[in-house]
Amino acid sequence: MLFPLSLISLGILGARVATAGPGGGDAGAKACPEVHVFGARETTTPPGFGTSQTLIDLLIKRFPSTTAEAIVYPAAGGDEYSKSVGTGILAVVRQTAAFAVRCPSSIIIMHGYSQGAQIMDDAFCGGPDLPQLNSSVPLVSGAVARGVAAIIMMGNPRNVEGLPYHIGNSTAGGFAARPKGFRCRQFEDRIQSYCDSPDPFCSNGNDPVTHQGYGKEYGQDALEFILSKLVAN
Template identity: 60%
Template sequence: MRLNTIILSAVATASSINTRQQNCPEIHIFGARETTALPGFGSASTVVNLVQQANKGATSESIIYPAAGGNVYSASVTAGVTAVANQTNTFNKMCPGSKIIMVGYSQGAQIVDDAFCGGPDRVSLNTTKASISSGVSKMVAAIILMGNPRHVDGLPFNVGNATAGGFAARPAGFKCPAFENIIQAYCDAEDPFCAKGNKTATHQGYGREYGQAALQFVQSKLEGSNENVSNGTNVITTSTAPSPGFHGGYIWTVLALVAIFHL
């Protein structure tokens, strides 16, 4: 009787995992809002919505962090980097076959940048290592940064006419080799936060100015991620069903127990 219970439990567990992963989206979008914006996507919503509307069945999730300014800005960034790492890792564990899109705006761009490319970032982040998990790094297909205070001139993924760095600019010579081919960072010279300009309206207008360009970039990366890549840096899975090996492990366990039961 006990063996029968174990067998039934193994079958039920395999079925549960199968059902959960089959309900996973092919694409999941994370959006991080700007300083003082109300909880949700904030100005990142323009790109989040465009990508979600362009990809049937795609889901989205906002990064939950303070997005505070003033003398608690650094603490807010620290909390934000941790939130990006935790939320993306939690999702990836539940849906390891889903592709991930990151969209960050202003402070939201800074926390996404730091989580994927590491610091240091003054008192907000001491480590130079990325905070995200290896599973997330394999499944992220595109990263959109708008009005990023970490902006520095000369990076291969920069878009816009800004040459000055932001108020939390990366040091000269900075690179993010693991992700630079899937990042697009938008910053114009008149932006006071990513380029020390003097027009707040510029900082607030990236969704309108570059939303469609960001969408096209994301779509191009999603299309590229459908190809099998086996170079050790990108592992793309287009199916949301569990891997045969994982599900198969339960099947072989059940068969082994049945064989023992009949001996």
């Protein structure tokens, strides 16, 4: 699916910047943006964008009128991880739906990192995953499904070998891997998911530095993917 964007096709966007804080409460309050990006941080990172900030900064640098909104959820680890994922899924569904109602003509970009990728994966591709998610269908609203142009996931624990949108050299699944043969058919042409084999969370490696490095390693590639979805032929 391609999203025509006249100003992007001209290589320019307006100079106004309207980046929302972690709550995203004032995003688009003055005027709806052409592009709005949601970012979800990794486990145990303080509220905000976490490592998803790297790609978000690249996008805003390229097109300064892009607005950004952090998914508000615990991003908890340990015994609270399962509950945190369930809360995060609901946060993705609710925040994106609220924005789509407020700004129905805006284009939506999603970017999740680690646990943040897992909650976006579940919200757009369904479950089952953990006790909190038993639905096998997408949970996002129809307006969000129509408005989302690209979904970027980095270090996703739901990674599994063979997905058509996988980028990287991992051949093993993450600790919450999808079942073999899984497809996210409604959105797979809009997803790019990054995972390399040394990663201990989206793969079976033992190098946490790899897990934290996707923004630097693949940020430009992800940005070009997003742009390919924004500009019509």
